[in-house]
Amino acid sequence: MTDGPRLPGIETDDDEDRIVCHVDADCFYASCERLREPELRGEPVVVGMGYEPGDTIGAVATASYEAREFGVESAQAISSALERLPRREALDPDAEDYDPDLEPEETGHYRPVDMDYYESIAGEVREILHDCSDTVREVSIDEAYLDVTDRTAWEVADGFARHITDRIRREVGVTVSVGVAPTMSAAKIASDFDKPDGLTVVRPGEVREFLAPLEVDLLHGVGPVTARALREMGLETAGDVAATDPKPLVERFGERGRELYDRARGDDARRVEPKGEPKSFSRESAFAEPIEKAEPKYEQIETLAAAVADRAQREGALYRTVGVKAVTPPFDVNTRERSLPGPIDDPELVDRIATDLFTEFETEAVRKVGVRVANLEFAAADQASLDGWEGRANEQRADGDGGTETDAADGEPAPSSDSGADNETDSSDEKRESTDDKTASTTDGRDATAHTEGQSSLADFS
Structure with a gap:
């Protein structure tokens, strides 16, 4: 795939081959x-x-x-x-x-x-999404884009998408709707097409036909105010927008008018790109029923610790914090963490710290466990020496100011957040949308609140 510049409105064969999934949780909270x-x-x-x-x-x-x-x-x-x-x-x-x-x-x-509880569930969904795609753009706590071009083919794209929905339902217990299309905007619309638990696939060459009969307020990035303005111009459907002269749209809406015209025609050259580097990596595993015996719990902690450390190595990440999670009946989420004096890459240390932190829950009934590394650093320099950091950590603990353990409620870093409840804010057209559009368009099933609390990103457990 090439990343060179494209002329506006021109869809290349490369774009036609892209397979984009938009995964949207149904009534997530x-x-x-x-x-x-x-x-x-x-x-x-x-x-x-x-x-x-x-x-x-x-x-x-x-x-x-x-x-x-x-x-x-x-x-x-x-x-x-x-x-x-x-x-x-x-x-x-x-x-x-x-x-x-x-x-x-x-x-x-x-x-x-x-x-806190919703973010812990979102973290489980997030792990599945990253397992199903190498390129994930997390939009909010309940939705994300995946580029799965390298994982599947158009002939079996519907089966791959159903695999994602089935895994999330089976392993996490919530339902999601998925839209599959060659573009981000079409995939977004497709995921809303058949909620709840929906799956809509729009194949290459079908995008414009799929969009044409839709009401203008269903176009990606269009809220009630913009929809009303479009109707005042005599444009009722996406097909009307696609067939009109773009000049009046540009005169009415500025640059965004051209973008509305392009999107209505199915043209969208945006690529699925992650929102910066991740803050943490985590893996979790649930038992079929609450477990009291220590051995299976520790075995699972060891497995998860190895998986998390391996992912950090593959991503070229160093970490300063190691944490564990224990979910006890009925669904109480408990997390513990330990901070290190400097960034490290040491799977054995992750295993030892995770095992040590989990001893508090050794005799308790536990239904789910998790391991996490956080406060990540991504650098090209040689990775830190375990002996050096661990030696310093031991010295500092002896002095009383070294590594620290905290409950997540007190010591967990706050998750990042996205503004905007109904229309995601990951591209220029959405960011320029009027406040009236953003606050009014909230009836399509997106979890929304009157403040930014309801739009934390898909974070690892906290």
């Missing part, structure tokens, strides 16, 4: 809550803030599909959501908001936003 509380499956679930009696301000972060049938939507004021779907607790005569006229089927389950 609600799905995570159902992992923690299986009894919520099939029930209306709303994740948000401000729903307790006496609260006056809050917003819906996400609503399950069952809750949407009552008119509850992402980014909606919590007061509006409660009018459409009262809390299940309102059936209790002792509840402050008790309503004797309510029936159980008219109520839903409300849960607070728990980003």
Whole structure:
């Protein structure tokens, strides 16, 4: 594949051969809550803030599909959501908001936003995505682009995409929808085409035909304000935009008008590129049922430690922090970590530290374990000597100021975050979109909050 410049609107054979997957989790926060509380499956679930009696301000972060049938939507004021779907607790005569006229089927389950928990689940999804593709662009906590050109072929692309969805469902327990297309923008639209648990493949030569009948507000990067402006110009569908003279679009929207025209025609030369270097690497493994015996837990820690260290070596990364994760019933996430005095590359040390950190959970029932290396450095210089760093670490511990262990709640570095809830912010056209578009377009199932808390990146467990 070549990375040279391309003329606008010209699609090369190389572009035609690219296979891009857009993976988008379905009602991610609600799905995570159902992992923690299986009894919520099939029930209306709303994740948000401000729903307790006496609260006056809050917003819906996400609503399950069952809750949407009552008119509850992402980014909606919590007061509006409660009018459409009262809390299940309102059936209790002792509840402050008790309503004797309510029936159980008219109520839903409300849960607070728990980003630490959601990010731990996102980390598991992230590991599968990186295992399925060498090139992954993580857009937010619940979506990512994959370039799988070197992993599959168009003849079997649908089977490869289904492999991704099946692995995530089987190993993590949440559902995702996947769109496959030769371009990022078409793949993004395709992933929304058949939610939930959808799979839509748009093959080379079919992109423009696929886009043509879609309403303009379904075009990638178009929110309600832009859609309204396009309709005022007499453009109702992507096909209308593709067939029009681009000059009026440029006059109305500037450079972005040309981009809208190109995208409506299926032209998108962007490549899937990772968002900078990763902050950490982690691997996790779940047991079929909670395990109390120490031996199988330590065996798994050893295996995961070796896998994480191997990946760091393959990526040319040094690390300053080693951590472990233990998930205890019902779904309590516990993490411990130890910081080193300098960056190292030493698989044996990762194994020793991970084993030592895990001793706290040796006798506890554990349903899932994980190992992580963090505070990564990528450099061409010779890697640090284990003996040198470990010797210094021992000396510093003797002096009381060396390596440190922390609970993740106190010592975990904060995850990076992306702004924008409905339209991802990974390209120039999305960044230039008006604030009105970004805040208004929140009804397609994306987990969204009224602040940036709901859009942390797909991070390793924290």
